[in-house]
Amino acid sequence: MARTNRQGIFALIDVRERQVSGNWLLGDVLGNTKHGYFGSGSSGGPALSTVERIDYTNDTATASARGSLSAGRSYAAATGNSDFGYFGGGFPFASSTVIERVDYSNDTASASVRGPLSANRYFLAAVSNNSYGYFGGGRTPSPNSWVTTVNRIDYANDTPTTTPKGPLSLARYSLAATGNASFGYFGGGYTSGPLSTIDRIDYSNDTATAAPKGPLYAGLGKSSLGATGNASFGYFGGGGGPTASTIERLDYATDTSLGVNKGPLSTVRRSLSATGNASFGYFGGGYNPAAPQFRSTVDRVDYSNDTPTASPKGPLSTNRVGSGAASAGANGLTQKTYTINSPAQVKPFMGYFGGGQTPTISGNSSVDRIDYVNDTATTIVKGPLSAGRYKLAATGNTSFGYFGGGYAPGGGGLPRSTVDRIDYANDTPTAVAKGSLSVGRFDLTATGNTSYGYFGGGYASGQKSTIDRIDYSNDTPTATPKGPLSITRSQLAATGNSNYGWFAGGGNPSESSRVDRIDFANDTPTASPRGPLSTGRRQSAATSNGSFGYVGGGHAPSESSTVDRIDFANDTDVAIPRGPLSVARIWLGATGNNVFGYFAGGQQSSVSTIDRITYTNDTVVASPRGPLSVVRYQIAGASPTINGFPQ
Numbered sequence: 001m002a003r004t005n006r007q008g009i010f011a012l013i014d015v016r017e018r019q020v021s022g023n024w025l026l027g028d029v030l031g032n033t034k035h036g037y038f039g040s041g042s043s044g045g046p047a048l049s050t051v052e053r054i055d056y057t058n059d060t061a062t063a064s065a066r067g068s069l070s071a072g073r074s075y076a077a078a079t080g081n082s083d084f085g086y087f088g089g090g091f092p093f094a095s096s097t098v099i100e101r102v103d104y105s106n107d108t109a110s111a112s113v114r115g116p117l118s119a120n121r122y123f124l125a126a127v128s129n130n131s132y133g134y135f136g137g138g139r140t141p142s143p144n145s146w147v148t149t150v151n152r153i154d155y156a157n158d159t160p161t162t163t164p165k166g167p168l169s170l171a172r173y174s175l176a177a178t179g180n181a182s183f184g185y186f187g188g189g190y191t192s193g194p195l196s197t198i199d200r201i202d203y204s205n206d207t208a209t210a211a212p213k214g215p216l217y218a219g220l221g222k223s224s225l226g227a228t229g230n231a232s233f234g235y236f237g238g239g240g241g242p243t244a245s246t247i248e249r250l251d252y253a254t255d256t257s258l259g260v261n262k263g264p265l266s267t268v269r270r271s272l273s274a275t276g277n278a279s280f281g282y283f284g285g286g287y288n289p290a291a292p293q294f295r296s297t298v299d300r301v302d303y304s305n306d307t308p309t310a311s312p313k314g315p316l317s318t319n320r321v322g323s324g325a326a327s328a329g330a331n332g333l334t335q336k337t338y339t340i341n342s343p344a345q346v347k348p349f350m351g352y353f354g355g356g357q358t359p360t361i362s363g364n365s366s367v368d369r370i371d372y373v374n375d376t377a378t379t380i381v382k383g384p385l386s387a388g389r390y391k392l393a394a395t396g397n398t399s400f401g402y403f404g405g406g407y408a409p410g411g412g413g414l415p416r417s418t419v420d421r422i423d424y425a426n427d428t429p430t431a432v433a434k435g436s437l438s439v440g441r442f443d444l445t446a447t448g449n450t451s452y453g454y455f456g457g458g459y460a461s462g463q464k465s466t467i468d469r470i471d472y473s474n475d476t477p478t479a480t481p482k483g484p485l486s487i488t489r490s491q492l493a494a495t496g497n498s499n500y501g502w503f504a505g506g507g508n509p510s511e512s513s514r515v516d517r518i519d520f521a522n523d524t525p526t527a528s529p530r531g532p533l534s535t536g537r538r539q540s541a542a543t544s545n546g547s548f549g550y551v552g553g554g555h556a557p558s559e560s561s562t563v564d565r566i567d568f569a570n571d572t573d574v575a576i577p578r579g580p581l582s583v584a585r586i587w588l589g590a591t592g593n594n595v596f597g598y599f600a601g602g603q604q605s606s607v608s609t610i611d612r613i614t615y616t617n618d619t620v621v622a623s624p625r626g627p628l629s630v631v632r633y634q635i636a637g638a639s640p641t642i643n644g645f646p647q
Contacts, residue, residue, distance in 0.1 A: 036275040036330075037085050037102055038284050038316055039069055039111075040076045041323030043294050047072035047091065048323075051102060051111070052316050054284070056277055056329075059300060059313040063284075066107040071095050077126035078273070078324025079133045079177075080104075081155050083595060083616055085326030086133050087111065088153075089121045093141045096120040099153060099162070101617075104328060106376075114158040117151050123173035125227075126324070127184035127331055129203055130616070131155055135162065136186050136201075136210075139173040146173040146191060152206060155616045166208040168199045176227035176274075178234040179331050180252055187216060187227060187236050187250070187259075194221030194240060200255060217248040217259040226274035228281040228330050230303055235262070237283050237301070237310075240270040247283075247301060247310065262306045265299045271321040277329030279303055283310065285320040294319035349373050351591040352422060353600045353628060354385055354403050354431075355392045356635035363388035363409025368629050369427065370600075372593055375612060375625040382427045385420045391587075392416070393446035393494075394636035395453040397472050399424060401638035403431065404455050404470075404479075407442035415440035415460040421475065424640055434475045437468045443490035445542075446636075447501040449520050455479065456503050456518075459490035463507060469523060482523040486516050493542035493590075495549040496520075497568055503527065504551045504566070504575075505537045512536030512556075517571060530571040533564045541590035541637070543597040544568075545615045552581055552590060552599045552613075552622075559584040559604050565618060578618040581611045591637030598625070603633040 039051035049072040052063035069087060076090030080102075088099040097120050100111035117135060123146075124138030136150040148167035154160075168186055175189030179201075187198040198214030216222065216236060225239030229250075236259065237247040245268040248259035265283060272286030272295075281301040288295055296319045299310035354367040365388040368379035385403055392406030404419040417440035420431035437455055444458030448470075456467040465488040468479035485503055492506025503516045513536040516527035533551060540554025549566040556562065561584040564575035585602030592598050597613040599622065608631045611622035 035104065036282050036325060036327040037066070037078070037107070038063065038273060038275075038320070038323050038325045039078060039087050039102070040073050040090055041285060041320035042074040043319045047074040048318065048320060049073070050318065051107075052318070053107060054282060054298065054314070056280065059282070059298075061314040063298070063314065063316045065317060067102070067109045067111060069100050069111045070098070070113055074322035075122040076324045077124045077135055078326040079126035079128040079331070080326040080328065081128060081130040081133075081616060082328045083614060084155070086114065086126070086153060087324050087326070088126060088135050089117055089124050089138060091122040093120055096122050096141065101158065102326070115153060115160045115162055117162050118164055119149065121147065121149070125175045125177035125186055127177035127179045127186070129179075129181050129331070132203065134165065134177075134184050134201060134206070136168055136177065137172050137175045137189060146171045150201065150210070157619050158617055159619060165206045166201065166210060168210045169212050170197060172197075174223040176225045176236055178227040178229040178236075180229070180231045183252065185213065185234050185250060185255070186210065187214065188222045188225050188239060190223035194223045196221045198250065198259075213255040214250060214259055217246065217261045219258065224270040226272040226283050226325070228274040228276045228325075230276070230278050233303065235274070235281050235301055235306070237274060238265055238269045238272045238286060244268045244270060247306070249306060263301070263308045263310060265310050266312050267295070267297060269295060269297070273323045273325040275325035275327040275330045277327060282313070284316055284325060285323050287321045292319070294321055296320070349593070350424065351598055351637060351639040352382070352401050352427070353379070353589050353591070353635050353637045354394060354422075355389050355406060356589070356601065356632040357390045358630050358632045361388070363390050363407070364632060365389070366629070367422065367431070370598060370610065370626070372596065375598070375610075377626040379610070379626060379628050381629050383422070383429045383431060385431045386418065386433045389416050389418075390634040391442035392636045393444045393455055394638040395446040395448040396638040396640070397448070397450045398640045400472065402434070402446070402453050402470060402475070403636055403638070404437055404446060405441050405444045405458060415442050417441070419470065419479070422638070435470065435477045435479060437479050438481050439464070439466060445492050445494040445503060447494040447496040449496070449498045452520065454482070454501050454518060454523070456485055456494060457489050457492045457506060463488040463490045465489070467518065467523075467527070483518065483525045483527060485527045486529050487511055487514065489514075491538035493540045493551050493554070495542040495544040495551075497544060497546045500568070502530065502549050502566055502571070504533055504542060505540050505554060507538065509536060509557070512538050515566065515571070515575070531566075531573045531575065533575045534577050535562065537562070539586040541588045541599055543590040543592040543637075545592070545594050545597070548615065550578070550597050550613060550618070551575065553585050553588045553602060555586045559586050561585070563613065563618075563622070579613070579620040579622060581622045582624050583607060583609055587633040589635040589637040591639040593639060593641035598637070600637060601628055601632050601635050607631060607633075
């Protein structure tokens with residue numbers, strides 16, 4: 001079964017469009033890779049709490065101040081993944097176990113305190129992949145000694161105390177770290193003198209003692225240095241010792257060799273920090289023995305031509321030493337670029353919520369579009385459905401969204417078989433009616449992959465087990481009935497990945513925790529029952545990121561805020577409750593991308609709230625984002641990235 005590697009998760013935050021030879025390229029900048037964050041440190045006085053952001057697309061400008069840390073500290077360490085930066089440890093001792101998280105998508109807010117280090121430490125270093133961060137080495141205040149300790153923070157559950165993992169090969173402080181998706185490298189540092197040792201942590205076996213690699217260039221020790229890199233090379237720059245302005249490159253493919261001396265920094269500096277993206281490394285701040293001693297200098301190393309002297313770019317807004325630095329693009333974090341074939345597919349940063357009821361309209365035809373790049377704004381009203389309806393379902397592929405079934409308002413109402421298609425590339429006209437479902441029904445649900453959409457369950461003169469399949473390549477015929485659900489049920493939710501669809505909850509109270517799985521490659525047999533939800537529920541909604549499915553809200557047996565997570569790789573277990581929605585509700589809608597899930601609307605005296613779940617940190621309460629344009633419930637959601645987007 002295919003499963004998304006967490007290294008491939010990316011935030012679709014900044015996408016540039018350009019057309020080349022008839023193909024649209026989605027790339028240039030994917031994720032939050034356009035920014036680097038420098039935080040904490042000292043300017044010779046009290047420790048700093050400020051966080052500054054470098055814009056890689058305009059790196060000659062002075063760095064801009066963003067949301068601060070909870071308290072001032074210096075000689076902390078920082079690392080992160082595609083969504084968040086984590087600043088840990090530091091001085092003064094009162095905050096030297098603290099780990100704080102900067103949210104790249106909302107970086108003007110104050111950093112949030114997460115699970116602490118296992119003990120007080122400062123002068124430490126940190127590195128990560130997209131799943132875990134590792135904080136290693138450093139000094140402890142009591143007793144005043146240096147350590148080999150490595151603590152691992154789990155980004156999917158970052159509130160507990162960090163877990164001790166395999167130690168470094170020797171105790172040291174004032175070291176630096178970088179790495180790629182498979183390994184982390186801790187280099188240099190100080191014990192009784194500057195060290196040249198490089199230790200490698202194997203993320204796939206992180207309980208073992210780190211293996212000595214390298215060493216640094218010519219075996220010459222250095223401490224108080226900075227480090228960053230890309231997927232192939234790590235760069236260790238500056239520091240105290242005889243090579244204070246040098247930049248040394250470690251080749252991950254031959255990591256037992258000596259580091260190679262590359263182009264130096266523009267000035268001698270120590271106690272600096274570094275981060276970067278796949279193309280460039282940025283070394284910022286630091287201490288120079290010559291006046292002025294405290295520096296705001298930022299030097300940029302071009303990885304494609306790393307022998308010249310590093311190029312000074314726009315400075316930090318404050319002089320600082322002993323800071324930490326993080327970026328979504330550093331340490332070889334995998335970013336994805338796709339060549340795609342239509343302008344519709346350059347809109348993976350939009351989600352659509354359609355139909356439903358409002359306090360004044362029974363059977364709404366309106367469609368609201370949420371912008372994932374700016375998800376705090378009120379959703380924008382787009383082209384409506386062909387007719388008003390509620391209790392409908394939706395799914396789609398990278399080009400189109402399909403809204404099917406539902407209940408027509410007025411005159412006692414009728415179960416609808418209509419399927420409307422929204423064109424993501426031109427979403428202002430009225431949706432186009434396509435081939436209908438095999439039978440009219442409401443309180444159904446839908447999921448799918450890049451080729452087919454599956455509409456299952458529902459109600460019309462009784463509960464249904466029918467699953468109808470829409471062929472996206474030929475969407476005008478009536479949908480084809482496929483293998484049914486294991487039981488008849490309505491008011492259920494569905495989500496999936498590229499191989500399977502999961503239908504959860506609904507039906508009679510005694511069966512409302514049931515989860516059925518359909519195999520897209522063999523969709524004629526009866527769906528297979530899998531591990532149940534944590535509690536029975538109906539009238540909920542669901543979305544996924546390719547590895548996990550999230551079923552939120554619903555009636556269980558009253559309005560619920562619970563979010564259950566289904567592990568697609570181990571779907572026979574009971575679903576695990578994660579961080580709840582911000583408000584309990586029923587008859588809501590859901591959609592999302594590979595990083596965030598959005599749960600919208602619902603009935604609890606009716607709401608317009610949209611809650612956002614962060615998949616890499618799914619234990620916290622969902623974050624309210626910009627609302628729907630009007631209060632409504634019994635809606636459906638679709639997005640170019642839901643379920644079938646390339647993994």
